[in-house]
Each structure stands twice: as structure tokens, then as C-alpha cells.
Amino acid sequence: MAIYDIFKTYVENAAEGPFFSANIPKAASAAMPVDFLGFTLNSPIGVPAGPLLNSKWIALAADLGFDLPTYKTIRSFSHPGHPLPNIIFVERLSKNEARAIEHSAHLAELSITNSFGMPSMSPEFLMQDIQKANASLKSGQLMIVSVVGTANRGISFLDDFVLTAQLARDAGAKVIEANFSCPNVDKAEGCLYMNSETVAEYVQKIASAIRPVPLLIKVGSFANREQMRSVMIAAAKAGCAGICGLNSVSMKVMDEKGDPALGSSRMTSGVCGGAIREDALRFMKDAAAIKQSEKLDLVLLGCGGLLLPQHLALMLDAGASIAMSATGMMWDPFLATKYREMHANVH
Ligand SMILES: Cc1cc2nc3c(=O)[nH]c(=O)nc-3n(C[C@H](O)[C@H](O)[C@H](O)COP(=O)(O)O)c2cc1C
Numbered sequence: 001m002a003i004y005d006i007f008k009t010y011v012e013n014a015a016e017g018p019f020f021s022a023n024i025p026k027a028a029s030a031a032m033p034v035d036f037l038g039f040t041l042n043s044p045i046g047v048p049a050g051p052l053l054n055s056k057w058i059a060l061a062a063d064l065g066f067d068l069p070t071y072k073t074i075r076s077f078s079h080p081g082h083p084l085p086n087i088i089f090v091e092r093l094s095k096n097e098a099r100a101i102e103h104s105a106h107l108a109e110l111s112i113t114n115s116f117g118m119p120s121m122s123p124e125f126l127m128q129d130i131q132k133a134n135a136s137l138k139s140g141q142l143m144i145v146s147v148v149g150t151a152n153r154g155i156s157f158l159d160d161f162v163l164t165a166q167l168a169r170d171a172g173a174k175v176i177e178a179n180f181s182c183p184n185v186d187k188a189e190g191c192l193y194m195n196s197e198t199v200a201e202y203v204q205k206i207a208s209a210i211r212p213v214p215l216l217i218k219v220g221s222f223a224n225r226e227q228m229r230s231v232m233i234a235a236a237k238a239g240c241a242g243i244c245g246l247n248s249v250s251m252k253v254m255d256e257k258g259d260p261a262l263g264s265s266r267m268t269s270g271v272c273g274g275a276i277r278e279d280a281l282r283f284m285k286d287a288a289a290i291k292q293s294e295k296l297d298l299v300l301l302g303c304g305g306l307l308l309p310q311h312l313a314l315m316l317d318a319g320a321s322i323a324m325s326a327t328g329m330m331w332d333p334f335l336a337t338k339y340r341e342m343h344a345n346v347h
Contacts, residue, residue, distance in 0.1 A: 028065035042140030049146035059136035065336035073146040081119025092275035111275035130171035145173035181220040181247040193219040196234035207239035214241035242299035248272035273327035280304025288319025309339040
């Protein structure tokens with residue numbers, strides 16, 4: 001049973017969800033401590049930006065043992081996002097194409113396209129709700145707040161990024177993640193992470209505006225390893241504390257007739273879940289190798305298709321300090337507990 005209702009709007013899910021009525025298992029809080037940017041976390045398991053829409057969702061994820069939950073990407077102003085459908089099940093056909101399907105047969109392969117356009121609540125709401133979300137955490141837990149800038153707001157795109165990061169900091173964020181890679185928005189917003197000069201400029205300005213709060217960046221797949229290396233070096237030099245990837249992978253998503261599944265205004269959208277697990281693990285192995293060879297002081301957070309406890313272990317083995325699940329957490333809220341149980345049996 002999913003805790004997010006894909007037939008309801010984002011606003012309805014935010015108001016009525018999360019849809020969870022089971023008991024919280026005792027094992028959800030079993031300790032397997034790790035260090036993260038100077039904080040001690042109860043486990044290396046988290047939720048990346050997206051599914052945790054507000055403080056109620058953060059509180060549930062924290063109760064369920066996701067010790068590093070991320071507060072959904074916020075903007076500097078209230079924004080409605082895209083209309084329904086926002087989520088459909090898909091199967092991947094090729095590197096850049098996927099087809100809508102009724103439902104995935106197996107949880108291990110469950111894949112969706114999500115297309116929300118990064119809706120956001122108002123700054124007034126966020127100032128209170130981020131505080132409330134922080135207050136719901138227990139010892140050994142930490143929340144990241146994800147932010148994004150918006151073009152054409154009367155100030156530069158970069159300045160709006162800074163403004164939004166400062167809003168998050170003023171609301172009490174202890175770690176901030178800048179989303180440089182959303183595949184469902186304008187090109188300017190989505191492709192930032194691929195250019196090392198832009199990354200250096202943006203990281204430098206955002207990081208210095210929120211210091212001492214650490215800044216992470218959210219990235220997608222790189223065109224090649226050289227691009228990845230130059231971006232990671234630029235980010236670290238500019239004061240970035242860590243990198244989270246992968247974001248959902250942009251694909252052409254078609255219905256059974258070959259027409260755009262989300263309508264002609266959304267020809268491509270981000271695919272996440274099982275279909276991108278191999279990409280995400282490869283990304284992490286490459287990132288870890290670059291981090292080591294260049295001696296970069298960057299913490300690595302991995303997500304993408306981690307649906308079963310063994311997938312979380314694979315991501316940590318690939319070199320991530322933290323393994324995170326968005327799609328997996330939405331369809332299996334007990335994932336963090338299952339990881340603890342698996343770990344306890346192995347050790
Ligand atoms: C419902 C949903 C909403 C998302 N919204 C955001 C977002 O607002 N900002 C962001 O950086 N990533 C967003 N993502 C991407 C996830 O953080 C993650 O990078 C991606 O889904 C891959 O992980 P997964 O396969 O575990 O879902 C979203 C993902 C999902 C499923």
C-alpha cells in the first residue's frame with residue numbers, strides 16, 4: 001500500500017496524507033550510527049527530496065527510521081505545480097524512452113514517472129512548517145531542506161536561489177540542498193549541474209549566503225566521466241559539502257498508442273524507481289572513484305531505484321555515505337526497518 005495517493009493532487013496529498021495507518025515497528029529505531037557532516041545519525045538511511053511534502057510527512061518518515069529525511073524542494077513563492085496526472089507507472093524501453101503501464105508486477109522493479117513542476121507552499125507557511133518538521137525529529141535524526149531558484153522573479157535566477165536558501169536557513173534548516181537537476185522544469189532550472197563554471201558560481205554564492213549551514217547539491221546523470229570530475233572538483237572548491245544523485249532521469253514517456261502519456265505539453269518527464277537503479281549505482285561508483293582520486297571533501301548521498309533493503313546495501317557498497325529512497329519509501333514505508341533487520345541478521 002502506497003502512502004501517497006497517485007489519483008489525488010499534490011495539494012490533497014499534502015493536506016490529507018500520508019496514508020499510513022499501521023503501527024510503527026520497534027525495529028525502526030534500532031541504532032546503527034554513522035557520521036554525517038559532523039552530526040551522528042542513527043542510520044545511513046534517508047529519503048531524498050520529493051515524497052515528504054510537509055511536516056506531517058517528515059514526522060512519519062522519521063518515525064519509520066528514515067534518519068535523514070529531506071523536506072520537499074521549496075521555492076521563494078507559492079507555486080501550484082503541474083495538474084494531474086503527476087505520477088504514472090512506467091516500464092523503461094531504452095536509454096531515453098519509457099512506456100506507461102497499469103502497474104509494476106514486482107516491487108523490486110517498480111518504476112514511475114513523476115511530473116510535479118516543483119510546487120511550493122508560501123514562505124509564511126514554510127517558515128512555520130519547517131520548524132515543525134525539525135521539531136518532530138528524534139535524537140540521531142537530521143532533516144535536509146531542498147531549495148530551487150526560479151527564473152523571471154524580478155531578480156536573477158541565482159539571486160532567487162540565494163533568497164530561497166536563506167528562507168530555508170531562517171526557518172531552521174540545518175542542511176540545505178540546492179536542486180540543480182529537476183528534469184520536469186525549464187532547461188535553465190534542470191541542467192545547471194552539467195556545467196562546472198555555473199556550478200562553481202552558484203555554489204559559491206549560495207554557500208556563502210547560508211554559512212555555516214552546509215550546502216549539498218542535487219545532480220542527475222553526467223554526459224561523461226570528465227564532465228562529472230570537473231563538476232565535482234568545481235563544487236568542492238566552491239564550498240559544497242556534498243552531492244546527492246541521481247535525480248529522476250528525463251525520458252520521453254508514451255502511452256500504449258505512442259502518444260505522450262502526460263499530454264503534449266509534457267513530452268518528457270523524470271523517471272525514477274527500479275528503471276534507474278543501474279544508472280544510480282554506476283553514478284555512485286564513478287562519484288566515489290573521483291572523490292578518492294581527487295581527494296575531495298564531499299559527502300556522497302545516493303538514490304535511484306533503491307526499493308529493497310539489499311538495494312540500499314548496494315548503494316552504500318558503491319561508495320555512498322547515505323542511501324536514500326523516494327519511490328521505495330512511498331510504496332514500502334517499512335524499507336528502513338527491513339534494512340535494519342537485514343543488517344542485524346548479517347552482522
Ligand atoms: C514523487 C516524487 C517527487 C520528487 N520531487 C523532487 C523534488 O521536488 N526535488 C528533487 O530534487 N527531487 C525530486 N524527486 C526525485 C527524487 O529525489 C530522487 O532523486 C529520484 O526519485 C530517484 O530516487 P528513487 O528512484 O528512489 O525515487 C522526486 C521524486 C518523486 C518520486
